[in-house]
Amino acid sequence: MQKMLTVCLFLLVPTVLLVTFTYIPAAEMFKYSLEERDQFGVNVKFVGLENYKTVFTTPEYFAAFKNSLYYLAGSFIQLALALFLATVLCSKIRFGNFFKGVLFFPYMINTVAVALIFRRFFQRGDGITNTDGTLNSIITLLGGDPIKFLSTEGLVNICLVFVSIWRYIGFDLVMFIGAIQSVSPDIYEAAELDGANRFQVFRYIIAPSIRPIILLQMILAVKGAISVYEIPFIITGGRFGSSTFVIQTTETAFKFQKVGLASAMAVVLFFIIVIVTIIQKLVFKEEK
């Protein structure tokens, strides 16, 4: 009885927080998606599925998902890179902990700060009001011509994906390192005795044992690619063809005052992510 009470008390705080800040707003959002309403919530009109109809009949809204492909490609590069680095860092190398810290550090920096750093990094100066940023300075030093990274369509998305990889690789890395270290050292020792090389260790020991974590990271990567928001929003504001579905959703709500429609877009995004996750789960289950 006493134990039950303790458990309940401990669960109370997170449950209350979760319900207050996640479930109630989510339920409200679902309700909003069936209404025509503005930011102030006056003159609310129930319109049924009208908003959903608009979302699905406006091709422009889905065109933004095209940019998600950049991020999706980027997130797989990020996963591969993180896996590689995690494997290296888990072997006996000097200053291993130092490098772990260095690689994890960007994940702890506020996204706004990251955005400001990289705006400066990619800057193309005019020599009158501002000078070239880090990247263009290096290019000039090597004898190349400076590039307008952020105001060239296409290139801007690649730059943003790069920022995104830099920012989030630390998280993947920590997850992989944790998983790799949970494998018993005895197995490694046995492999070493049997004369397995580094690649074989990775292929036959590390990869199979951290498979669930890799799958989880892949699901998160897809989810992240579909719902990219803050990095493009802060660095470019979605201009030069760098807009994403979430940027369009916020603009629909707060620039066009169509909160109902924007809520419907958010609900659609939610279901897209759920569906993608289910498909992914099914595909990988069959593989087994």
Add this chain to the structure above:
Amino acid sequence: MSTSIKRKAALCLALVMTGSMLSACGNSDSGSGSASNSNETTAAATAADNSSADADTALTGTIKVLHHRTDRDQDGTMAKLTEGFNALYPDVKVEYQSFTNYADDIATMMQSDNYGDVVMTPQALKQADLPNFFASFGSYDELSKDYYWLENYSVDGSVYALPTGGTASGILYNKKVWADAGITELPKTTDEFLACLRQIKENTEAIPYYTNYNAGWCITQWQSLVVGASGDPDFNTKLLTEKTDLFSEGSAYDAVYGTLFDIYADPSLHEEDPMTTDWEGCKPAFAQGKIATMVLGSWAISQFQEAAVQVGTDPADVGYMPFPNSINGKIYSVSSNDYMMSVNKNSANLEAAMAYAKWFCTDSGFAQNEGEISGLKGAAMPATLSSFDELGVELFVENPCPDELVGKWDEIAKTSEVDPWGDASTNYKFRMAEAAFQGKDRTAYDEIAADVNAAWNSTRDSILG
């Protein structure tokens, strides 16, 4: 005036809002009669007398004022204002709360009844919804004798907001750079304007036009030129009644955005990389003569003058001219309101809050100190706009639109997502700018213009029937 870095940041944010704030003003075909540069001092004097005579020293209570000028909270301007107010109403305690992200924060707060006592009227609120939130200051017929810009803030003959000040539309330029380039006379047509920019490129080191494209709101400043370029106080109403296209050969929209396109399409006329510009950095650069020209509302003048003082150049070099679109040889500019002020209808100290708002908009001198146009009819024009007098510019206020069309312009703008005042990433202004930056020719401009017309016209027809 000296400016700390912190304040500059706040100011920048305040300005972002000023930019979006300007958005609502042109929207709904507003204005009260014609405001010329001549001074009708009598009307202003009467208004001042009225409010002073109304002073009821017995008022008590604490009122909370919510506003967007974080910079003016920090530098003590607001606290000083309270002293002036307390001289009339000694027993009313005034508290201020300012928000860097005012427009969004106030919208969130207004979901409850608790949104201060006196507020800067949120621009996003629809006109018809004003009485749901705010108390009436009195009848439109009475108050419109004293104040400009009440049309967009009146419902059924009652006024729900008073103007804290207003701005004119036009172009900021560095007089010294323009003179150094050998320009002796300000341009009278858009072609002359482009020729001037080219002349600046040839004869000086300065960037002829600074787009400040990274700060998304900067491009919305071009929209404030449109009604002035039309020279017609009924321009926005006619868009609805005569169902004209926004973009057609020689229309006001075409004059303004065609010029924008031509400047942006010529890499020699603007900064190298529009995506890494910096709003705060452009002020000292302008003052030092590194930037020659920018399209900004007249609210910007005082800030650029402050920047000039800081970098040790002459603030008198900060010049302001109207958009050079002559109509029968005459140049026009439109003045429109800055944030308006309203009183929460749920306020516990409604009378004190009313007294404060009336005092703020009438006797506080806030608009004058900011270099803005006073909302009081007949008050003197700010010194920052002296060049308008010299050029014989006719500064007018938009006429009110007929009752049955109130709010329709906004509705069409938002529903069609054409949103002429907006800065969503899909907005036509950005599309035109980016087509120009990428070196596309006028056909790209024409395509975007045709898209705008199509979206606007079909939404207009479905809303107006």
